[in-house]
Amino acid sequence: MLLDHTGLGYDSGFRSEVSAGRGRAKHTPRLQPGSIVIRNRSRGSQRATQSVRAIAALLLLPACVLGPVASWAQSAEAAFRWPDGKRAAVSLSFDDARPSQVDTGLAVLARWGARATFYVVPVHVEAKLSGWKRLVAAGHEIGNHSVRHPCTGNFAWSRDAALEDYTLERMRQELLEGNRRLEQLLDITPVTFAYPCGQTFIGRGRATQSYVPLVAELFLAGRGWLDETPNDPVFHDPAQVSGMSMDGMDFPDVKALVENAREAGQWLVLAGHEIGHSGPQTTRIEMLESLVPFLQDPSNRIWFETVEAVARHLRRHRNDQPRD
Numbered sequence: 001m002l003l004d005h006t007g008l009g010y011d012s013g014f015r016s017e018v019s020a021g022r023g024r025a026k027h028t029p030r031l032q033p034g035s036i037v038i039r040n041r042s043r044g045s046q047r048a049t050q051s052v053r054a055i056a057a058l059l060l061l062p063a064c065v066l067g068p069v070a071s072w073a074q075s076a077e078a079a080f081r082w083p084d085g086k087r088a089a090v091s092l093s094f095d096d097a098r099p100s101q102v103d104t105g106l107a108v109l110a111r112w113g114a115r116a117t118f119y120v121v122p123v124h125v126e127a128k129l130s131g132w133k134r135l136v137a138a139g140h141e142i143g144n145h146s147v148r149h150p151c152t153g154n155f156a157w158s159r160d161a162a163l164e165d166y167t168l169e170r171m172r173q174e175l176l177e178g179n180r181r182l183e184q185l186l187d188i189t190p191v192t193f194a195y196p197c198g199q200t201f202i203g204r205g206r207a208t209q210s211y212v213p214l215v216a217e218l219f220l221a222g223r224g225w226l227d228e229t230p231n232d233p234v235f236h237d238p239a240q241v242s243g244m245s246m247d248g249m250d251f252p253d254v255k256a257l258v259e260n261a262r263e264a265g266q267w268l269v270l271a272g273h274e275i276g277h278s279g280p281q282t283t284r285i286e287m288l289e290s291l292v293p294f295l296q297d298p299s300n301r302i303w304f305e306t307v308e309a310v311a312r313h314l315r316r317h318r319n320d321q322p323r324d
Helices: 045-079 099-110 122-127 129-137 156-161 168-186 212-218 251-264 285-296 307-320
Strands: 015-018 025-028 088-095 117-120 141-144 192-194 221-223 267-272 274-276 282-284 302-304
Touching: 088 251, 088 307, 099 129, 099 274, 099 285, 117 122, 117 192, 122 129, 122 168, 129 141, 129 168, 141 168, 141 307, 168 212, 192 307, 212 221, 221 307, 251 267, 251 285, 267 307, 274 285, 282 285, 285 302
Parallel strands: 088 117, 088 267, 088 302, 117 141, 141 192, 192 221, 274 282
Antiparallel strands: 015 025
């Protein structure tokens, strides 16, 4: 672009103009795209030249600073591949160690040899210990869901284990105790965690803190609840894996979530509670009986695995990516 002292553009092509009083033609060569030229027609135009140079430098600065970051992100996304030509990943997870999970859910999943992730509270495991041992033997993942299931004290049933009254050290000890008790009960060591109620804070007011960094320190992954989107395999934070509810949903609605995740190449983590035909916080058997075969159908190109298995794959991919 060719500018005069007013800042208005000229024709940027090859042109001639007659110098006043001399009758000679002056030739201006065609400029390269993006060039900026100031025609000095007065002393004040020097200030315009300096201003435009400063603006041009500022316009170039973001590309210089952000270029390496954007380049890494683009190369990481381009390099990422789900295993065996799959286009997305889906994990099923269930919380709290509710009795219906072993009484009903174990048999439903066993029909297709499907594996899921169960985030358990030790006292509930103890109540049906033989069933939970069968579940572990079937290859399902057991994850940590705390010892006392702390949530906001705004839930009356959580008032004795209110997150508002926790400290980071108290939470650390509870998560470690949860792992110790599950090791004693089931002879396994949980490597993933699900935030009770999907809440990630402790304390109140100005003293409120996040315990996400603690989960990042202690676990391979931490799953949320009632989130609104699946996980980008390159960008997501393993300590804050989005978990989308499947309780009360019919197969067409869940299938739509799976297909949207497949279109975007994402990791969809579904979260449920009870397993049955109806009721509050219940993942419906009829939905699972349609969903599991759909996920296992090779033509749908879905990698159907536990939270741990997918999280390990994504960690290996991140470790393989240069960040300089």
